[in-house]
Amino acid sequence: MNHDEFRNLGHQLIDWIADYRRDIAERPVRSRVEPGWVRQQFDQEPPTTPDDPQAVLDDLERVIVPGLSQFQHPGYYAFFPANASLASVLGDIAGAGLGAVGLNWEAAPALTELEELTCDWFRQLVGLDPKWQGSIHDTASTACLVATLCARERASDFALNRGGLRDGPPLTMYASGQAHSSVEKAMLLADIGRDHIRMIERDESFRMDTDKLAEAMARDRDQGLVPAAVIASVGATGTAAIDSVAKIVEIAQTYGAWVHVDAAMAGSAMLLEEYRPLWQGVEEADSVSINAHKWFGTVFDCSLLYVREPQHLIRVMSTNPSYLRTHRADDVTQLRDWGIALGRRFRALKLLFHLRLDGADAIRERIRRDLDNAAWLRDQIEAAEHWTLTAPPSLQTLCMRHEPPEADGSPLTGEALDAHTLAWVETLNASGKAYLTPTVLDGRWTGRVSIGAEPTERGDVETLWQAMQQAVTG
Numbered sequence: 330m331n332h333d334e335f336r337n338l339g340h341q342l343i344d345w346i347a348d349y350r351r352d353i354a355e356r357p358v359r360s361r362v363e364p365g366w367v368r369q370q371f372d373q374e375p376p377t378t379p380d381d382p383q384a385v386l387d388d389l390e391r392v393i394v395p396g397l398s399q400f401q402h403p404g405y406y407a408f409f410p411a412n413a414s415l416a417s418v419l420g421d422i423a424g425a426g427l428g429a430v431g432l433n434w435e436a437a438p439a440l441t442e443l444e445e446l447t448c449d450w451f452r453q454l455v456g457l458d459p460k461w462q463g464s465i466h467d468t469a470s471t472a473c474l475v476a477t478l479c480a481r482e483r484a485s486d487f488a489l490n491r492g493g494l495r496d497g498p499p500l501t502m503y504a505s506g507q508a509h510s511s512v513e514k515a516m517l518l519a520d521i522g523r524d525h526i527r528m529i530e531r532d533e534s535f536r537m538d539t540d541k542l543a544e545a546m547a548r549d550r551d552q553g554l555v556p557a558a559v560i561a562s563v564g565a566t567g568t569a570a571i572d573s574v575a576k577i578v579e580i581a582q583t584y585g586a587w588v589h590v591d592a593a594m595a596g597s598a599m600l601l602e603e604y605r606p607l608w609q610g611v612e613e614a615d616s617v618s619i620n621a622h623k624w625f626g627t628v629f630d631c632s633l634l635y636v637r638e639p640q641h642l643i644r645v646m647s648t649n650p651s652y653l654r655t656h657r658a659d660d661v662t663q664l665r666d667w668g669i670a671l672g673r674r675f676r677a678l679k680l681l682f683h684l685r686l687d688g689a690d691a692i693r694e695r696i697r698r699d700l701d702n703a704a705w706l707r708d709q710i711e712a713a714e715h716w717t718l719t720a721p722p723s724l725q726t727l728c729m730r731h732e733p734p735e736a737d738g739s740p741l742t743g744e745a746l747d748a749h750t751l752a753w754v755e756t757l758n759a760s761g762k763a764y765l766t767p768t769v770l771d772g773r774w775t776g777r778v779s780i781g782a783e784p785t786e787r788g789d790v791e792t793l794w795q796a797m798q799q800a801v802t803g
């Protein structure tokens with residue numbers, strides 16, 4: 330592709346994206362394709378000669394859009410808000426166009442310094458103290474793995490410089506049973522081993538039961554194990570429950586255990602000063618991760634990891650082979666030593682474009698709107714006959730069930746209730762108007778609405794509530 334062809338096709342592509350976003354509400358939210366259909370639409374042999382550029386673009390509409398659920402749709406209430414502001418999309422395109430790789434400061438000073446700057450902007454926006462220093466990772470899963478590796482090395486006094494973990498007493502790690510699956514995965518990848526991973530029971534509000542945490546840590550220490558880390562969930566995935574960070578820190582500090590705060594989705598609420606008491610104690614934690622690529626609205630992937638002691642992180646992650654050494658070593662940041670990957674995408678650019686072109690005020694306003702919309706839907710559910718909230722509403726996440734009586738007047742329970750819940754959610758999803766992902770709480774299926782897609786206004790939530798009420802009638 331030469332420059333003129335790029336320019337021509339690029340203009341068409343931008344036009345297409347703008348139209349796609351503008352008209353997205355006309356599409357079904359959940360993809361309707363059958364498994365294998367997308368693949369069958371393409372030649373199974375790799376192209377050897379250039380294809381018609383128009384045909385490549387046309388396939389976006391013909392195959393690729395139908396083959397996706399529409400995360401940017403106003404009727405999207407699934408998983409978590411995964412917004413992709415158009416301003417940040419431009420930043421991502423700019424980053425790809427520049428084609429730079431952040432191997433070290435010298436290779437890409439702008440990449441390094443804008444990552445430092447945008448992480449510091451974001452830190453200020455969520456009200457963290459200047460002592461926190463951030464870097465951008467692909468996902469919160471990676472950020473959590475980095476944090477657990479830091480915890481492991483602190484607790485084992487740098488076993489990686491000796492024979493690894495097999496030399497010392499086993500380490501233990503703790504998280505709420507409601508924590509995201511990436512937390513357990515990080516502990517497993519950090520070689521903690523299932524026998525030494527404790528998923529702590531929940532309290533009545535789906536937060537980690539901190540009495541149970543204290544008991545588990547004391548028991549482990551009494552048995553000669555070394556409590557190494559506690560992961561606190563600020564916004565657990567199912568219910569958005571917020572663990573008591575202050576209490577967790579207090580308990581963990583008795584053992585010198587690392588505290589990582591996983592605020593992947595809910596951390597964006599901390600842009601609103603009035604919500605910051607929810608993560609009280611965070612300043613005493615060791616690391617915090619927040620996904621700018623969720624509710625905040627920077628296009629995937631953009632997960633920010635903050636640490637209080639970068640020198641510890643660097644000591645865990647640094648290798649420093651000769652081919653990466655440069656004459657500028659001591660007075661610059663080498664972000665390769667802040668995480669797992671060597672090669673670094675210019676992710677800061679999408680955060681920079683997002684913040685400069687949209688501004689934090691508009692992002693705050695949108696987050697407030699979503700919280701108000703969730704409060705409105707909560708009120709409708711509470712007031713409606715046979716509807717019940719299955720967990721205390723937290724931020725923009727609501728869990729609910731429709732529990733109609735059986736024909737004989739007895740309550741619908743057990744598997745029949747599960748079947749009813751899954752049926753109305755499926756009816757709603759199949760309608761194309763909305764997309765919900767149900768979840769299991771205490772062994773029973775529950776409906777779940779995660780509000781916060783960028784175009785979702787009050788009218789859309791009203792439409793959702795009407796559609797939910799229709800869906801339960803079959």
Ligand SMILES: Cc1ncc(COP(=O)(O)O)c(C=O)c1O
Nearest residue numbers: 468469470509511564566593594
């Ligand atoms: C609380 C929480 N932690 C971690 C993750 C994992 O995020 P990522 O996809 O960035 O790894 C999620 C995503 O759903 C989440 O909600």
